[in-house]
Amino acid sequence: MKKSLGLVVGLLVLVLSVALAPSVAADTPTLIIGAIYVGSVNDFGYNRSFHDALLTVQKNIPGVKLLEAENVPESAEAERVMESMIQQGARLIFPTSFGHQEPAFNVAKRHPDVYFEHAGGWMMAANFGNYFGNTQAAWYPMGVAAGRMTKTNKLGFVIGIPIGFAVGNVNAFELGARSVNPAAVTTVVVTGGWSDKAKEAAAANALLDQGCDVLAMHVDSPATVIQTAEARGAMSIGFQSIEARVLAPKGWITGLGFNWAPYFTEVAKSVIAGTFTPESTHLGLGQGMVVMAPFGAAVPSSVRQVVTAAADKIANGFNPFTGPIVDNTGVTQIKAGESWGGEKMGDFKWYVEGVVGKVQ
Amino acid sequence: MNTPLLLGVLAGAVLSGTSLLYATLGETISERSGIVNLGLEGILLIGASVGFAVTASRGSAYLGVASAALAGGAANLLFGWLVVSRKANQLASGLAMMFFGIGASALIGEPFVGAVIRGLPKWRPAFLATLPWVKSTTLFNYDILIWLAVPVALLVWGALFKTRWGLGVRAVGESAAAAFASGRNPSAIQFQALFAGGVLGGLAGAHLSLSLTLTWAEGMTAGRGFIAIALVIFSKWHPLRAIAGALVFGGAEALQLQLQARGAEISPFLLDMIPYVLTLLVLLAWGGARRLAAPAGLGRTFYGSD
Numbered sequence: 001m002k003k004s005l006g007l008v009v010g011l012l013v014l015v016l017s018v019a020l021a022p023s024v025a026a027d028t029p030t031l032i033i034g035a036i037y038v039g040s041v042n043d044f045g046y047n048r049s050f051h052d053a054l055l056t057v058q059k060n061i062p063g064v065k066l067l068e069a070e071n072v073p074e075s076a077e078a079e080r081v082m083e084s085m086i087q088q089g090a091r092l093i094f095p096t097s098f099g100h101q102e103p104a105f106n107v108a109k110r111h112p113d114v115y116f117e118h119a120g121g122w123m124m125a126a127n128f129g130n131y132f133g134n135t136q137a138a139w140y141p142m143g144v145a146a147g148r149m150t151k152t153n154k155l156g157f158v159i160g161i162p163i164g165f166a167v168g169n170v171n172a173f174e175l176g177a178r179s180v181n182p183a184a185v186t187t188v189v190v191t192g193g194w195s196d197k198a199k200e201a202a203a204a205n206a207l208l209d210q211g212c213d214v215l216a217m218h219v220d221s222p223a224t225v226i227q228t229a230e231a232r233g234a235m236s237i238g239f240q241s242i243e244a245r246v247l248a249p250k251g252w253i254t255g256l257g258f259n260w261a262p263y264f265t266e267v268a269k270s271v272i273a274g275t276f277t278p279e280s281t282h283l284g285l286g287q288g289m290v291v292m293a294p295f296g297a298a299v300p301s302s303v304r305q306v307v308t309a310a311a312d313k314i315a316n317g318f319n320p321f322t323g324p325i326v327d328n329t330g331v332t333q334i335k336a337g338e339s340w341g342g343e344k345m346g347d348f349k350w351y352v353e354g355v356v357g358k359v360q
Numbered sequence: 361m362n363t364p365l366l367l368g369v370l371a372g373a374v375l376s377g378t379s380l381l382y383a384t385l386g387e388t389i390s391e392r393s394g395i396v397n398l399g400l401e402g403i404l405l406i407g408a409s410v411g412f413a414v415t416a417s418r419g420s421a422y423l424g425v426a427s428a429a430l431a432g433g434a435a436n437l438l439f440g441w442l443v444v445s446r447k448a449n450q451l452a453s454g455l456a457m458m459f460f461g462i463g464a465s466a467l468i469g470e471p472f473v474g475a476v477i478r479g480l481p482k483w484r485p486a487f488l489a490t491l492p493w494v495k496s497t498t499l500f501n502y503d504i505l506i507w508l509a510v511p512v513a514l515l516v517w518g519a520l521f522k523t524r525w526g527l528g529v530r531a532v533g534e535s536a537a538a539a540f541a542s543g544r545n546p547s548a549i550q551f552q553a554l555f556a557g558g559v560l561g562g563l564a565g566a567h568l569s570l571s572l573t574l575t576w577a578e579g580m581t582a583g584r585g586f587i588a589i590a591l592v593i594f595s596k597w598h599p600l601r602a603i604a605g606a607l608v609f610g611g612a613e614a615l616q617l618q619l620q621a622r623g624a625e626i627s628p629f630l631l632d633m634i635p636y637v638l639t640l641l642v643l644l645a646w647g648g649a650r651r652l653a654a655p656a657g658l659g660r661t662f663y664g665s666d
Contacts, residue, residue, distance in 0.1 A: 010500055040577070042474020071466070071578055156621070162628070189620040190628035197573040197580050202372055206621040209368040209497055223474075224573050232498070247476060357620070360627035 001346040030063030031092060031272050034085030036072040038097035038220070044247060045221035045240035046258075049317055050096045052241070053260035060265045060271070065089075074099025081360075082107045086114055092180070093262070094270045095119070104128070115276050119216055123280050129267075133258050135239075136168035136345045139216075140320040141285075141292065141310035142237050143176025145253050147184045148303045149235055150177075155186040156207030158217040158225050160194035162359050166218045167348035168321075173216060174354045175320045176310065177302055187212060188357035194255070195220040204228035210215045214253065235298070242293035252296030254307065258265030286315020326353045364493075365618060369497045373607050375572060378506045379404070379564040383588035385516045386560030390436070391592055392520060394533040394546075394657040395517055397439060398454030401585025402461015407432040407565025408634060409469035412576040416475035425480070425505065425566045432562020433555045435461065440554040444547050447661050462579060469576040479574045480567075505567045505642020510603060512560070514584035515597040529553050533655030536662035546662050548610055564588070574664035590639045596653040612638050 033054065041051035053069065058064045069081045078100050082093055084150035086107070092115045095104035101121035108116045108128045120132045139205055146155050155177060159166045170188055177184035191199040204215055204225045216237040217225040222244045229236040229247040238244040238255025245252045263281060270276045283289035292311055295304050298304055314320075319341055327350040334340055340347075349359050363502040371641030383404055390397050410431035442453040480503035488500045520526035528549050536546040553621070564584070569576050587609055594638070595601035616631030624631075 040473040044474060048474075187623065189617055192629060192632045193618075195577065197583055198376070198568060198573055198582060199613075199617070201573050202376060203617045203621075205372060205375065205498060206368065206614070206617040209371065209618070210621045211496075212446050223575060227574050290494055356480075356623040358625050360629065 029065035029089075031064045031069060031268055032062060032089045033057070033094065033268065034067045034082065034088075034090035034094045035069070035094040035096060036078055036085075036100060037068070037070045038072060038074060038099065040070050041068070043221035044223045044244040045219075047096065047220070048241045048243060049258040050094065050260060052095070052243070053258075053264050055189035056261035057264045057268055060261070064268065067157055068212075072097075072100070074103075076103060078103035079107050084109055091115065092117070092268060101130075115267075115271050117264075122280070124280065125262055126278060127276070129276075129278035129280065131263060131279075131281040131283075131289075133255060133260075133289035134282050134287075134345065136165065136172045137287035137314050137318075137320055138256050138292075139172035139197075140176035140179075140291045140314055141167045141307050142216065142254065142256060143173040143178075143184075143186075144180050144310040145176075145299070145303065145307045146173070146181070146216065146237055147177030147181035148306060149299065150181070150184060150214050150239050152211050152213045153181065153183045153185060154210065154212040156204070156210070156212035157182060157186050157188045157217045158200060158203045158207070158215065158219060159188060159190055160196075160219040161192070162188075163192055164348045167351065167359055168345045170355060170357075171348060171352045172320050174352050175325075178354050179310075180306065184354065186268055186355045188351065188355060190357075191219065197221075197224045201228050205232075207226050208232050208234055227254075228290075234352040235296075238293060242291060245293055245296065248296065250296075250298065252293075254295050255291055256285075257291050259289060262288050284314070285291055285311060296337040305347075327351060327354050328357075329357050361643070362587040363621065367493065367497065367499070368529040368618045368621075369611050369615050372618060373611030374502070374506060374615045375498060375610070377606040377610025378509050379567040379572070380584060380588055380609055381509050381513065381602060382505070382564035382567065382592060383392050383585060384602040385513055386399065386432075386557035386590055386594065387592045388557075388595070388597055388599055388602060389516060389520065389529070389553050389560070390532045390557035391658055392597055392655055393529045393550045393664075394536060394655055394660060395440075395550055395554060396442060396450050396454065396589075396659050397436065397457070397554070398451055398589065399439060399457025399461060400454075400561055400588055401581055401583065402458040402465070403432050403435050403561035403569070404565035404581045404585045404588075405461045405465035405579070406435045406468070407562030408569040408580060409465035409565075409576055410562070411566035412475075412477070412569040415477045415479075415570055416472040419451055421478065421480045422504075423572050424570050425563065428562040428566035428570075429559045430503065430562070431638065432560070432565065435464075436554045436558025436561065437551065439558075440551045443661070444550045444554075450659050450661070456584070459533075462534060466578045469578070471619075472576055475576075477570070477574055480571045483507070503567075503571045505563060512602050513599050518574045520599065523554075525549075531654070532662075533657055535657050536660070537664055538661070540664055554634050561585075587635065587639065590643065593641050593654075594639075597655065609635050609638065 037047040098120045118130045119247045142314040174186040189203040215229040226236040242257035250299040322339040324336040407428040411424040411428030414427040484501040532546045591605040595605045612635040
């Protein structure tokens, strides 16, 4: 009895392994990509932009498998998550939040055969590159749009943490607004964190209480500010992901979003071909990484023309940070003949004339 | 038309303070029965996530509010099982409930992150809507939870101080042994108080996700549960004083943002500290007298009945 049972089991195993083997072999992906996000990909904002790009990469390159982890904190915990992705075969990892940089760099040191592309940092190694979109100049046409659409001449800007890059965004916004509307004033409210929904709602309400009728923001998710503005009949300009426009059917003017897909596809192909070279890639509006959202229904064609013209100007190299530029205390920060670009975008410690606020 | 600072702060205070008030009222009932629930933050999060999940999947914000209330009550009953039935240490169990709430709410809310919901409808009485200094603000344009906040505070006060049940709750909170000796059932009363407290905590969370922000994000209460616990002490365990406390703290939150919106030259990070510094100042200035106002049996475990 035992002998025949063993024979039957043995035959079963043989049959099953033959039956299953082809499907296992066919499942080997071309490349396994891992991505870690600091928040949820459904945020209509920062995290969504990376997620959407990776889905496009999957369409562009057949056989790419995607491993994603949301709500990964900016701590050593991130190392654990990336290690587990490498265990599952990931050979290209995208740590998408600034604070993921060090954990990712540590993991990269231990795995020289796995490649990393970090968003927004500066660290580099043979298998570690970084990239980000240049948003500052791109906010200039957003300011143009706000300056033309506002009826109260008061614009509101909610930012999470007043780092130089965020301050630069506000400055370009106000410069753009003033170029078409010399009476436009931008008020800045800082919430203290990149993602605190209740504070963002309260900040938006405070700005609306002050008579602002256009709100813009630099926080992880534009959703709360946009929805608060929409609920009180104000207009909004989005950031991080152009998908946020569905949240404001009445008040959406336009917005900025990141399009990482072309860059991600290029990097993925280089990893597959074995030609990965670490670089620090920073591209702006018109160069493929930063894109303008479609206009909202409320925007008349005259405004659309002016805004599109301003965006084209930026894409063709116009630098709004060309002197003389005076800050809001009267000091000339950029002298005539000088212009700020590139690395200096992180150095803004002052707001331009017309902005209500102080960088602390 | 620009809203004057005071009006803006008041408007913000009511919006921010409502969830604080509900949370404080809930914790007041629990603490009046002798049980301190440090896990209030977890209860709020469970209320917020369940409310949002139900609203996103069913489309009705009122259903979401009801579910949030029930979920909060159920979570507090779980806490009650730990500290009343199993006689576990209240402080440790409370903290455990906080972590449980953080995790459970993340799990419940995860499939719904990014869902766009129609929140609680707002309503403003017609005669107020015509006033110019009201029209352009959020004043008096409130959802049902805000309109009911003060009536609920009155209800809690009435229940605690004007009913037999309330007398029983306070008796158990002062001395469970004496209450037991006089024929009451401390365990049952504490469970009832915890359920009521949990319901109010759930409502507090629901207001955040279904009215203030119309979204769900992990940990979105950002410490409000702990501010509510401090507010219970601030208001000397009295539901009506809790209204003032909630307005003060809601106002402190709103104040710093309103000041920024008016171009105040103080660092936003310093301004951000105002609500918490205020909490500490209040507790320091009036800590002595308040210690005497606490229910005598607060935090004690009663072993005598089962």
